[in-house]
Amino acid sequence: MIKMTDISKSFSGNQVLKNVHFTLEKGEIHALMGENGAGKSTLMKVMSGIYTRDSGTVEVKGEKVNFTSPKQAEKAGIAVIHQELNILPHLSISDNLFLGREETYGRTGILKNKQMEKKTRQILLDLGLDINPTDPASSLSVGKQQIVEIAKALSVDAEVIIMDEPTAALTDREIDSLFKTIRELQKRGVSFIYISHRMEEIFSLCDRITILRDGEFVGERRISETSFDEVVQLMVGRELGERYPERKSTIGDIKLSVKDLKRTGCFENVSFELRKGEVLSIAGLMGAGRTEVAQSLFGYKKLDGGIIEFDGKKVKIDTPKKAKEMGIGYVTEDRKSEGLVVDFSVEENVSMTNYEAISKNGLISKDKERKLYDSMVQRLGIRTSGPDQAAKSLSGGNQQKVVIAKWLGIEPELLILDEPTRGVDVGAKKEIYSIINELAERGVAILMISSELPEVLGMADRVLVMHEGKITADIPKHEMTQERIMHFATGGGKLAVEDQ
Amino acid sequence: MQLKTSNQSVLQKIAPFIGLFLIMTIITILNPDFLSVSNLMNVLRQVSINALIAFGMTFVILTGGIDLSVGSTLALTGAVTAGLMASGVDPIFAMLLGLLLGAILGAINGIIIAKGKVAPFIATLATMTIYRGLTLVYTDGRPISGLGDSLTFQMLGKGYFLGVPIPVVTMIISFAILYFILKKTTFGRRVYAVGGNEEASILSGINADRIKIYVYSLLGLLAAVASLILTSRLNSAQPTAGEMFELDAIAAVVLGGTSLTGGRGWIVGTLIGALIIGVLNNGLNLIGVTSFFQQVVKGAVILLAVLLDRKKTT
Ligand SMILES: Nc1ncnc2c1ncn2[C@@H]1O[C@H](COP(=O)(O)OP(=O)(O)OP(=O)(O)O)[C@@H](O)[C@H]1O
Ligand SMILES: [Mg+2]
Numbered sequence: 001m002i003k004m005t006d007i008s009k010s011f012s013g014n015q016v017l018k019n020v021h022f023t024l025e026k027g028e029i030h031a032l033m034g035e036n037g038a039g040k041s042t043l044m045k046v047m048s049g050i051y052t053r054d055s056g057t058v059e060v061k062g063e064k065v066n067f068t069s070p071k072q073a074e075k076a077g078i079a080v081i082h083q084e085l086n087i088l089p090h091l092s093i094s095d096n097l098f099l100g101r102e103e104t105y106g107r108t109g110i111l112k113n114k115q116m117e118k119k120t121r122q123i124l125l126d127l128g129l130d131i132n133p134t135d136p137a138s139s140l141s142v143g144k145q146q147i148v149e150i151a152k153a154l155s156v157d158a159e160v161i162i163m164d165e166p167t168a169a170l171t172d173r174e175i176d177s178l179f180k181t182i183r184e185l186q187k188r189g190v191s192f193i194y195i196s197h198r199m200e201e202i203f204s205l206c207d208r209i210t211i212l213r214d215g216e217f218v219g220e221r222r223i224s225e226t227s228f229d230e231v232v233q234l235m236v237g238r239e240l241g242e243r244y245p246e247r248k249s250t251i252g253d254i255k256l257s258v259k260d261l262k263r264t265g266c267f268e269n270v271s272f273e274l275r276k277g278e279v280l281s282i283a284g285l286m287g288a289g290r291t292e293v294a295q296s297l298f299g300y301k302k303l304d305g306g307i308i309e310f311d312g313k314k315v316k317i318d319t320p321k322k323a324k325e326m327g328i329g330y331v332t333e334d335r336k337s338e339g340l341v342v343d344f345s346v347e348e349n350v351s352m353t354n355y356e357a358i359s360k361n362g363l364i365s366k367d368k369e370r371k372l373y374d375s376m377v378q379r380l381g382i383r384t385s386g387p388d389q390a391a392k393s394l395s396g397g398n399q400q401k402v403v404i405a406k407w408l409g410i411e412p413e414l415l416i417l418d419e420p421t422r423g424v425d426v427g428a429k430k431e432i433y434s435i436i437n438e439l440a441e442r443g444v445a446i447l448m449i450s451s452e453l454p455e456v457l458g459m460a461d462r463v464l465v466m467h468e469g470k471i472t473a474d475i476p477k478h479e480m481t482q483e484r485i486m487h488f489a490t491g492g493g494k495l496a497v498e499d500q
Numbered sequence: 501m502q503l504k505t506s507n508q509s510v511l512q513k514i515a516p517f518i519g520l521f522l523i524m525t526i527i528t529i530l531n532p533d534f535l536s537v538s539n540l541m542n543v544l545r546q547v548s549i550n551a552l553i554a555f556g557m558t559f560v561i562l563t564g565g566i567d568l569s570v571g572s573t574l575a576l577t578g579a580v581t582a583g584l585m586a587s588g589v590d591p592i593f594a595m596l597l598g599l600l601l602g603a604i605l606g607a608i609n610g611i612i613i614a615k616g617k618v619a620p621f622i623a624t625l626a627t628m629t630i631y632r633g634l635t636l637v638y639t640d641g642r643p644i645s646g647l648g649d650s651l652t653f654q655m656l657g658k659g660y661f662l663g664v665p666i667p668v669v670t671m672i673i674s675f676a677i678l679y680f681i682l683k684k685t686t687f688g689r690r691v692y693a694v695g696g697n698e699e700a701s702i703l704s705g706i707n708a709d710r711i712k713i714y715v716y717s718l719l720g721l722l723a724a725v726a727s728l729i730l731t732s733r734l735n736s737a738q739p740t741a742g743e744m745f746e747l748d749a750i751a752a753v754v755l756g757g758t759s760l761t762g763g764r765g766w767i768v769g770t771l772i773g774a775l776i777i778g779v780l781n782n783g784l785n786l787i788g789v790t791s792f793f794q795q796v797v798k799g800a801v802i803l804l805a806v807l808l809d810r811k812k813t814t
Contacts, residue, residue: 352693
């Protein structure tokens with residue numbers, strides 16, 4: 001179906017792809033794996049005509065092609081769902097879905113809105129999403145927006161669909177329906193290229209796997225003939241060992257205590273305590289109100305009621321600035337819109353939360369700024385071509401590390417992490433876990449929102465489960481199981497049965 | 501030239517210089533008098549007022565805003581200062597009050613925009629009318645003259661320092677200070693941050709509202725400085741002063757390569773942009789283009805510059 005040979009690509013002297021080859025057969029689901037910055041997204045962008053390659057050939061169905069725009073690739077039957085979402089928030093869901101190929105009455109330009117809305121509804125229902133097509137896209141959670149993106153690719157009847165980390169923001173249930181759809185389409189002969197950092201997914205879904213490391217092809221395997229360990233080994237070039245590193249922290253006094261927090265329409269009756277050195281996780285489905293709780297604790301969203309005690313003192317946190325001054329850090333969920341100034345360099349992004357530390361009388365000290373950058377890049381293993389690289393040209397996983405780096409600099413006493421390892425590779429995930437552990441060992445209280453259950457099980461001392469804005473369970477480590485969390489996340493008995 | 505905050509390519513940065521150089525070359529060929537020292541000083545003096553406003557406008561535009569009210573701010577501060585002076589208030593004190601008023605008028609814009617969450621275009625469109633109206637009310641529609649002979653005041657618009665007109669000196673000093681602020685201070689960095697991604701800035705603990713109020717105040721202050729220069733030059737305050745100044749200032753910023761969507765740009769470009777506009781005004785006069793046709797040329801140059809800029813970025 002597609003054959004790429006000897007593909008090379010550099011950005012301003014920095015070689016990102018070195019003689020990579022890649023083949024895709026008809027009707028297969030082919031995984032592309034590699035660490036953050038290995039060049040997966042770049043390879044796909046070369047294939048779909050977003051980037052021009054420096055050398056090498058691309059063949060589609062035996063014919064050499066030279067796409068110069070994604071539109072051409074789309075005409076050839078190749079649709080791409082990019083890692084970073086491309087949703088226009090003010091347009092309706094159906095407008096987004098049909099953007100650029102609206103259905104009209106002949107050539108009049110008059111839109112067949114009703115028809116498009118009906119189709120949208122059907123496509124989304126097939127993906128297990130029951131939403132009103134006329135709602136603005138901004139009313140959807142990140143996860144649901146992702147599904148709209150997927151629906152977009154499905155609706156052009158593509159023969160090849162490239163998915164760059166489609167599930168990073170999806171809940172288990174959304175993932176299930178996505179996989180069902182993928183398998184359905186596979187039966188109809190559609191081929192998939194599937195990029196993900198989630199091993200479990202790849203092994204349950206894919207047929208073959210190609211692995212890149214530092215821009216080089218390191219191997220291709222049939223899923224049936226390989227193992228987790230071999231793939232990880234190929235990706236990182238060494239044994240990785242335990243996925244969740246051990247933590248030796250002592251849980252201390254109560255750092256944060258909240259009572260009956262309420263934000264109308266988002267959550268209510270939220271009460272919990274978080275101790276120094278403790279890793280408290282909040283699990284739940286997308287839209288359960290977890291992020292809103294975090295944002296309210298951080299002073300970004302207004303609370304409509306409730307009491308917050310910090311170090312035993314009653315406090316009012318009404319701006320992020322105040323939260324920061326109290327020693328609270330917040331690693332946001334959506335790195336592109338909330339975490340980074342994408343036009344800023346990596347260094348400038350890291351500095352954003354640390355102006356006090358790197359300046360004197362309002363003057364930025366270049367030395368201190370560089371020192372901070374150096375220490376963060378080293379501590380987190382961020383892969384950049386230098387401090388001046390623009391954040392937007394970093395690979396997704398490295399962008400995530402930059403967002404974390406921003407907050408490590410303030411030496412937080414309480415760190416809120418919202419999906420901290422979304423889109424991060426296995427090696428880097430472990431590094432992030434180690435950092436969380438290191439912080440906890442130093443007595444930092446950690447509040448970690450995560451939709452990845454294995455991560456919750458592996459990392460949390462305690463888990464709060466939220467469902468539709470309420471805390472439905474508070475489970476200590478020794479009682480945690482995936483089933484139990486899912487049970488409470490879906491609101492108790494009924495859905496646990498339905499899922500079987 | 502390595503102001504990386506703007507993240508522009510080198511080519512994009514030197515483009516305004518090339519433009520300026522080309523225009524100057526063409527004009528010199530058509531009329532060599534252009535290059536005389538006295539004429540160049542003249543150009544610089546004519547440029548200084550627009551440049552001062554454009555410097556402030558750069559800050560505003562970097563945060564993703566715009567200010568249409570600067571011309572009216574200039575008129576109102578000029579009128580009030582002149583009014584005070586004419587009624588016998590100590591000239592230095594009157595001028596300080598004028599500067600303060602400029603900053604306050606700017607701050608009002610900033611507060612409406614930041615706290616009232618009104619789009620900058622709309623907010624300043626309204627205050628543009630209000631400030632102009634207040635000027636007309638205050639002056640009763642007539643120029644204010646009889647401003648006394650305070651040396652400081654007279655020097656401001658008409659004096660020389662080591663052979664350089666004082667307005668030009670003021671412009672250069674302001675430029676140096678503002679360049680420094682944008683490049684070296686946390687405030688400057690925050691201006692870029694707020695324009696680059698306001699949400700991420702707030703979530704990083706930056707008080708975006710305050711930054712916005714500051715930049716509009718700064719622009720108001722600079723408009724007041726410009727108004728003092730203008731009032732001194734004319735030895736009177738005109739109620740219609742500053743009309744369309746906002747457009748020249750915005751044009752200078754855009755010619756300099758600063759993005760109207762915020763977050764990207766630099767003040768050096770704005771200086772060059774202001775020079776391009778000044779050189780065009782002066783040069784077109786020198787080579788005998790009629791004032792009506794000058795407008796056509798000016799507009800075309802701006803359009804051309806922006807179009808070229810587009811080409812490079814995509
Ligand atoms: N436009 C660009 N300009 C400069 N460098 C770039 C650009 N795009 C990508 N890179 C660099 O190329 C390398 C590969 O990036 P790519 O996005 O392909 O990685 P990836 O394998 O998709 O990683 P991830 O799993 O984190 O998404 C990275 O080091 C990145 O910084
Ligand atoms: Mg990627």
